[in-house]
Amino acid sequence: MQALRLARPRLPLRPASRAFAAAASSVHGGAPAASSSASPVIPLSNVEAMWERLSADEQLVIHQQLEELQKKDWKSLSIDEKKAAYYVAFGPHGPRAPTNPPGTVPKVILGVTGLVVTATVLFYSIRATAPPPPKTLSKEWEEASNERALEQKINPIHGISSEGYSGPGFVTHK
Amino acid sequence: MLRAQLASTLLRARPAATRVAPVFARPSSSAHGQETFESFTERYVNFFQSAQDLFEVQRGLNNCFAHDLVPAPAVIEAAVRAARRVNDYATAVRVFEGIKEKVENKQQYQAYLDELKPLREELGINIREELYSS
Structure with missing residues (x-):
């Protein structure tokens, strides 16, 4: 003063x-x-x-x-x-005064890219080391399940054994 | 009995309420006041010519640049001369920065700069790019 x-x-x-x-x-x-x-x-x-x-x-x-x-x-x-x-x-x-110090935007872009790449690598490496899917998920098994269901007349009113049924039944594979 | 009479006289004595619709609401109209670009220009040229201090000049600039239009060169010239009158160089530079923000593309900005070149040379104003280019 x-x-x-x-x-x-x-x-x-x-x-x-x-x-x-x-x-x-x-x-x-x-x-x-x-x-x-x-x-x-x-x-x-x-x-x-x-x-x-x-x-x-x-x-x-x-x-x-x-x-x-x-x-x-x-x-x-x-x-x-x-x-x-x-x-x-x-x-x-x-x-x-600028809200962010200079160089913030490249830092954010780089960080986000790094995280996405890490997550992708982690995802595929974990899947690569996973055990094979169960045998009941194969197409053959599912078709056999359909045959067995028709044999047993399973769900005869609205389901697989009903008249005029045209759905896939137990088959989930394309 | 007496009380009933009194009540009836009192009731009769009350003036008949003449209800007039209150005029709070403005009658609706489809005509909106629309300022033309020319009258806008004239208004701000007058404003800047009569602005007496830096606060007024900067207030006028804030208002003038807040519209969805680029102020005409006449307004810019009046504003810059007002900045000269109140001895504030920085505001004069800032006016040109404001034009740069308002125009749509670089050609329009360049056109403004060319149009106002005599003024800039007369008053010795460097635009921000010139100040920070070296």
């Missing part, structure tokens, strides 16, 4: 061009974002990379810097300043 109060009155007094000369020199000097109370100038050249790590006070300072900048003729803004202005207003942070 202290920093905020300090930063507010000082900022409009500082001419934007001088602020940017200072910003550029601090970039070349290798100094990262200067603390807002000492010098309320933060280089705008790489706001995208460091925005998330800035404190609220520093973000406020950047907002104010950009506000001052955008009052100038837009043709005189550098591409970095334009990018910074766009990023701060509409970049993918805060409520516009």
Whole structure:
């Protein structure tokens, strides 16, 4: 809060061009974002990379810097300043942050494909090691069952031994 | 006896309820108010020309781009000039991004960009693709 109060009155007094000369020199000097109370100038050249790590006070300072900048003729803004202005207003942070980190969709597709392949392999390998089906499931056995059922007159009213029956009886094979 | 008389006078004294059908319901009609594209354009051009702060401009843009149409270049120009008036570069870039979302195909977007090229050059607006291409 202290920093905020300090930063507010000082900022409009500082001419934007001088602020940017200072910003550029601090970039070349290798100094990262200067603390807002000492010098309320933060280089705008790489706001995208460091925005998330800035404190609220520093973000406020950047907002104010950009506000001052955008009052100038837009043709005189550098591409970095334009990018910074766009990023701060509409970049993918805060409520516009992407729900999933990049690379999520390929990961999901790959995972699902892997699971389907594993399940298929498991299914056929288990079937390959299974015992043969029981002998009563063969077509011959089922036809013999039909003959035996007719011999015994099984289900004579509606079923296999009834008059005009044309169903398959016990045969389940095609 | 007395009570019955009193009751009858009271009953008679009550004014006859003249029931009028309440006018809660609007009479049904098949005519729907339909705004033409031209009047829509005129409405938003006027809106953006009179918008005084960033909130108003962005509110107008939200409303304007919420319809099932692509705003006319006149509206876009008014919106971009409104963004210039309230000194917000990012909103001006965002307007072009909004057009890209609304148009049906790349040719239409390109047509908008060509149509508005003088405006972009006059105000020094780079579209988002230009900002992030390098």
